[in-house]
Structure formats: C-alpha cells, structure tokens
Amino acid sequence: MNPRSQPNAFLEGLLSTEGAPIHINMTQAHTMVYEAHENRLTHEKSSNWSENRISVRVCVFYFGKYGNLFTPLSISFALGVKNLQGIVGVLITVIYRPARCYRQIKNKPYPKSRYCRGVPDPKIRIYDVGMKKKGVDEFPFCVHLVSWEKENVSSEALEAARIACNKYMTKFAGKDAFHLRVRVHPFHVLRINKMLSCAGADRLQTGMRGAFGKPQGTCARVAIGQVLLSVRCKDGNSHHAQEALRRAKFKFPGRQKIIVSRKWGFTKFSRSDYVKWKSENKILPDGVNAKLLGCHGPLANRQPGRAFLSEGPAA
Known part of the structure; x- marks a missing residue:
C-alpha cells in the first residue's frame, strides 16, 4: 500500500495492526520527541504519547520502503500526521555521518557535474571578508594558516573558521583594518548510503545492494603545505591576525601551522x-596585487648596459 496515494488507509492499517513493521515503545518515542525539542526543530510537544508513537512508526516505515523522499514537509503532507515533522528531523540528523568519517582522502575527486546532480550547496558562500577593496599598499603584513596533513576539510569547517577569524579581527582590530581570504574551495562531493539504525531495519532495506550513495555535502581536498586562510593587515595588527588564525585553527581537523609570510601582502614579491x-x-x-614593470619597449629607450638584461625578480 502506497502511503502517498492512500494515507488514511495506511494509517488505519498501522493503528489496527499490533505487529507493525517496526515496533518502537513509548520510552523510545518519548526520547526521540525530547531530542527533537532539544534540537530546536519545528515540533509541538503533545501529551498524547500514543500519537507520537504512531508518528515514529509511520516515519521509519516510510523511510524504509519509500525512501525517495526525505524532506520533513513532504512526508508530513503525504501522511497527514500532526507531530511527524519533528520526528523526521531527528531521524535525518541521526542517519547523517559526521565529517570525521570523510576525513581521509581515499578516492578520486568527485565534483559536481551533469552526472552528479542534486548536490547540496556548500555552507561557506563568502570567501573574502573585510576590506577587500583596500589597495596593495594599505596592508603590508600577511600571515597564513597552512595545513600540515593531507585530508578533506568540510565546507562547514571552512565556514566556522571564517566566522571565528572574522569575529576576532572585527572586535580587536576593527572591521576596516584587515582582509581575510579563504584559499580553498569545497568542490569534492561527499556521498552517503542512507541506512536505518533502528529495530527491525534489516527487514526494510537491502544492505549493500546498490550501495552507491547520494550526495550529502561538499568538502575541500587539502594537501600538505596548502594554505587554508590568509589575512593581510597593517603591521600594528600583526599579533591580532595571528591570534585570529590560532582560534580558527580549532575548527579544522588534523594539524595546521601559522606561518608569517615574507611577502608584501598577497603579492609574490618580498617586502624588501x-x-x-x-x-x-x-x-x-593592481587591486590587492601588484605588477612589476619589465624592460619592454624599444632598445633605444633603455638605459646603457641594460639592453638585454631582465629586471624581473630573482629566481
């Protein structure tokens, strides 16, 4: 019986059948409803725990047999259960794996493409924070947060680090006294094979048959020595920039190092x-960067002795 086409008959069948596909007692239902309330999901607590029990049973059965829809709104409309939306939110939160499961780089890059559709948007949407229009001469000091491990960094971690660094620099250095840039982008798509983790779930799913997962999130593939964050500011705020990156370092897995750059700002030229x-x-x-004017033009306009010599930076 399809719950989307016949929701009332589907609910009546569960109500009248003691041996439902999945049995969850009142204590477990109470725990799940309490977790939904603690997670600040849209859920109204009801004094009738039998109604919540029916909600849990319907939700889990719907996930097992008709697992193509996972949005709480569509399921609540399809089944017409009052307190189903909060329960669905708890189940979705539980089945998603934490980012530590995807930390190691084990496979090839899997970017978003016409073959990989339905990828959720990354959590980080802003990569330049602060006075990004300040000229190259305004901020000579530059410091980097460098990754010391080969790993995957989730978009949630990048967003958390950006917020932590930006908040500290805004509070202690001022919002017009720095330019923060996130140097990595989460292009790699993470997959998950959604599986139930409750009693009787083995009767509702097929295990590892068809185990190629669906997109769950995105992450950045980071190498050893790759720069994660960069901050440029005046020399007077150098200690604030290093402290801001130290606080942002706690948002990333693995090991990182804070390296003070010898370059002028974000340019490739040394300060001297x-x-x-x-x-x-x-x-x-040239904006936040600079161009080195070379020895181009007619030979007659060059200085004596510098006709065939390059004045570019030494290798």
Whole structure:
C-alpha cells in the first residue's frame, strides 16, 4: 500500500495492526520527541504519547520502503500526521555521518557535474571578508594558516573558521583594518548510503545492494603545505591576525601551522624587493596585487648596459 496515494488507509492499517513493521515503545518515542525539542526543530510537544508513537512508526516505515523522499514537509503532507515533522528531523540528523568519517582522502575527486546532480550547496558562500577593496599598499603584513596533513576539510569547517577569524579581527582590530581570504574551495562531493539504525531495519532495506550513495555535502581536498586562510593587515595588527588564525585553527581537523609570510601582502614579491621597486617606480598597483614593470619597449629607450638584461625578480 502506497502511503502517498492512500494515507488514511495506511494509517488505519498501522493503528489496527499490533505487529507493525517496526515496533518502537513509548520510552523510545518519548526520547526521540525530547531530542527533537532539544534540537530546536519545528515540533509541538503533545501529551498524547500514543500519537507520537504512531508518528515514529509511520516515519521509519516510510523511510524504509519509500525512501525517495526525505524532506520533513513532504512526508508530513503525504501522511497527514500532526507531530511527524519533528520526528523526521531527528531521524535525518541521526542517519547523517559526521565529517570525521570523510576525513581521509581515499578516492578520486568527485565534483559536481551533469552526472552528479542534486548536490547540496556548500555552507561557506563568502570567501573574502573585510576590506577587500583596500589597495596593495594599505596592508603590508600577511600571515597564513597552512595545513600540515593531507585530508578533506568540510565546507562547514571552512565556514566556522571564517566566522571565528572574522569575529576576532572585527572586535580587536576593527572591521576596516584587515582582509581575510579563504584559499580553498569545497568542490569534492561527499556521498552517503542512507541506512536505518533502528529495530527491525534489516527487514526494510537491502544492505549493500546498490550501495552507491547520494550526495550529502561538499568538502575541500587539502594537501600538505596548502594554505587554508590568509589575512593581510597593517603591521600594528600583526599579533591580532595571528591570534585570529590560532582560534580558527580549532575548527579544522588534523594539524595546521601559522606561518608569517615574507611577502608584501598577497603579492609574490618580498617586502624588501617591493619597497625597492616601489621607490624606483617599477611597481604598478593592481587591486590587492601588484605588477612589476619589465624592460619592454624599444632598445633605444633603455638605459646603457641594460639592453638585454631582465629586471624581473630573482629566481
């Protein structure tokens, strides 16, 4: 019997049948409803625990046999149960694996494409925070948070680290005194083979048959020595930038190091070379970066002895 086409008959069958597909007692139902309330889901506590018990049984059976819909709103409309939405939220929270299960890089990159559809949006949507329009001469100091392990970093971890770093810099250095940039992007798609974890679930699912999972989230594939976060600011706020990255480091798994850059801001030039070429008018500012003017043009316009020599940065 399809609960979407005949919801009332489906509910009456569960109410009249003692040997339902999955049996959950009142204590377990009470625990799940309490967890739904503690997780601040949209759930109204009811004094009639038998109604909550029916909700749990209907929800679990629906997941097992008709597992193509997982949104609480669609299931609550299809079955017409009052307190089903909060219970569904608890079940969805339980079956998702934590990010530590996907920490190791074990397979090839699996990006979003026309073959990989239905990928949820990454949690991080902003990669540049602060005064990102400040010129290259405004913020000479630069510090990086570098990964010291080869691992996957979830988009939730990137967003948490960005918020922690931005909040500290805004409070102690000022919102106009820094530029924070997230240097990695979560392009790798994580999959999950949704399985039930309750009593009698073995009768409702097929185990490892057809175990290729559906997209659950996204993460960034990080190598050893790869920069995760970068902050540029004035020299007076250098200690604030290092402390902000130290606090953001706790949001990531594995090991990271805070490395003070020898470069000028986000450029590729060292601070000594930048100051030297700036005084010689060989540096052309280009937003947060800079261009080095080379020896292009007619040979007659070049200085004597510098006709065939490159004035680029030393290797």
